[in-house]
């Protein structure tokens with residue numbers, strides 16, 4: 001580990017989709033970029049997620065990123081990355097079974113249409129026309145025809161491959177322990193492999209980012225939560241939309257190959273013994289499956305062939321922090337993606353590359369995802 005390159009213009013902490021896609025964009029502009037990853041590229045949420053690429057049911061502060069990504073990046077991302085990212089744009093239906101669900105969905109639809117998103121409420125029968133096999137108990141749903149899904153693994157590794165081709169260097173198996181300022185600006189990265197140095201540092205290490213930011217006096221209200229995903233045996237084509245529910249208890253889609261990829265939180269995850277691990281649990285996974293069958297009774301009896309768990313980096317107000325940190329010149333942060341960062345990642349990386357090279361994001365409005373929204377006011 002001694003002769004390794006340890007300096008760069010920009011060092012990125014975290015080799016998930018945020019780190020890999022930003023490395024690609026910066027390296028393409030000719031910057032000298034180094035990515036430090038504790039385990040393997042994409043081994044965090046980025047390759048463990050369910051692939052939802054949705055604009056609907058997002059906080060409006062995040063919508064500019066989601067709408068930009070769907071309008072301008074996802075349709076041609078496969079060509080750009082020269083990788084089949086399996087992007088499918090057949091809509092997202094978010095289901096409700098109770099009057100309270102319908103009220104919640106209607107409120108979300110109103111907020112999104114107010115900022116120009118093409119999303120509407122449909123009745124239970126209309127929802128069953130869009131997506132047959134659904135329980136008769138579904139009373140209504142929100143429907144966004146321009147939402148869709150993609151393959152998280154090939155997308156994340158596609159960005160990684162392109163970053164490498166453009167000259168970015170990735171170092172795996174290095175754990176960042178903390179940051180250190182020099183002459184008032186952040187400069188050094190302390191790791192289990194000694195000190196790395198850069199003029200600019202991007203911290204996008206998921207839920208681990210909080211503790212790393214703490215070492216230069218920054219604290220952001222981001223916590224870890226576990227979510228589980230399972231893959232079923234291959235089935236004949238049943239539906240091609242992305243699914244979700246008002247309570248967000250499950251989400252997913254049927255892949256091109258016929259397997260269902262379904263994930264969510266049954267509500268008991270915090271109480272299990274492997275809460276911080278990457279494996280599913282014999283209590284939570286069956287609960288999640290029962291939740292799915294409640295909406296899609298015809299999936300009862302379908303075999304689960306694979307399952308895993310992953311960690312969300314949940315920010316207390318439901319959206320990430322994507323910003324330069326004024327108190328720590330040289331530091332840019334991007335974490336707190338709350339279980340919905342995959343779909344916006346291709347746009348987040350544009351904003352991040354602009355924050356790093358120009359000091360501000362000009363292409364997409366990320367002003368409501370600012371760092372100082374948590375600062376004491378008054």
Ligand SMILES: Cc1cc2nc3c(=O)[nH]c(=O)nc-3n(C[C@H](O)[C@H](O)[C@H](O)COP(=O)(O)OP(=O)(O)OC[C@H]3O[C@@H](n4cnc5c(N)ncnc54)[C@H](O)[C@@H]3O)c2cc1C
Pocket residue numbers: 013014015016017018019036037038039040041042043044045046047048049050051052053054174175176177204205206207208209227228229251263309310311312334335337338339340341342343344
């Ligand atoms: C089960 C599940 C389902 C999801 N479903 C969806 C979905 O359908 N749609 C959607 O849009 N989003 C979804 N998400 C969220 C999405 O996956 C994340 O928001 C996104 O992947 C975040 O990317 P990231 O690069 O910030 O984080 P990560 O992919 O977690 O990457 C962070 C990286 O930092 C590394 N790291 C951690 N600590 C250190 C350290 N000390 N030193 C060096 N490296 C370190 C980690 O090993 C990891 O590789 C889901 C997430 C999960 C877990």
